[in-house]
Amino acid sequence: MYAMKYMNKQQCIERDEVRNVFRELQILQGLEHPFLVNLWYSFQDEEDMFMVVDLLLGGDLRYHLQQSVHFTEAAVKLYICELALALEYLQRYRIIHRDIKPDNILLDERAPEVFQVYVDGGPGYSYPVDWWSLGVTAYELLQGWRPFEIHSATPIDEILHMFKVERVHYSSTWCKGMVALLKKLLTRDPESRLSSLSAIQSAPYLADVNWDAVFEKALMPGFVPNKGRLNCDPTFELEEMILESKPLHKKKKRLAKHRSKDGTKDGCPLNGHLQQCLETVRKEFIIFNREKLRRQQGQGSQLLDTEGRTGSQAQGKLPDACNNHILAHACPRSCSS
Incomplete structure (x- = not known):
């Protein structure tokens, strides 16, 4: 099982967070280590950008x-x-x-x-x-x-x-x-x-x-979380769900209603700049699949950098992503107006 994080595109644009999201994706796509929560997949739909990462149930x-x-x-x-x-x-x-x-x-x-x-x-x-x-x-x-x-x-x-x-x-x-x-x-x-x-x-x-x-995580830890507990504050999690303005479980109905409005004169079009930003995000978003990448490279588990065991001083470099330029000029001004 995995954990999934999703970010609403329009909210990211209005808050000027597109650069940060793309930068985070670019960095996580180039990293894999036993003591990092690794990114496995990234994908998008009309409303949101999604990141699928390791699921950790032991709490923080x-x-x-x-x-x-x-x-x-x-x-x-x-x-x-x-x-x-x-x-x-x-x-x-x-x-x-x-x-x-x-x-x-x-x-x-x-x-x-x-x-x-x-x-x-x-x-x-x-x-x-x-x-x-x-x-x-x-x-x-x-x-x-x-x-x-x-x-x-x-x-x-x-x-x-x-x-x-x-x-x-x-x-x-x-x-x-x-x-x-x-x-x-x-x-x-x-x-x-x-x-x-x-x-x-x-x-x-x-x-x-x-x-x-x-x-290799071969040593027995001094503290092991209780598997029979939630290991988080359920009140906080419930508040987050209640405050969510566009919950995932209503997405299918919401998108269908939106498409229906688009086909009629009753639809309320987005302002031109916001629509342009949304289209730019759609085009520049990079879909990522770590399992597919492993198969293509034919390395399997060798993707883990074993130099991390001894602390090599070699300086690494993150692979260039083809959406680097969006960090500079995808949405040059706020779309909140």
């Missing part, structure tokens, strides 16, 4: 923190190793995630997998930002709260002052090796921070790790 780490789950040092140690492999893989493809946090770390029946929109860095960002976030996430899993009390509305000058005067408190119950590793990940100077797989593998605390076994 934020949900389990809210359920007062106690994560042991052994469990967090394995998470650090798995996420380090994922970050190294992204780094080799020159991708900075910029949003590593418990909310975005999803669990299957065994190991965590990372998934959110990947971005190619940005002004002022470099790879160490993801390793800092890894340290913050590991700290929160162990302690139950973050090392710094920072929120999205916290002013930047207050954050800078906090970094200058506050010291991170490490529990005396944690082993010295874990504390030393967290301190190196939470080093405020990016130049001195652990920021690569090779650097983190050299940490004494991780000297006993079998990295091949980590990559």
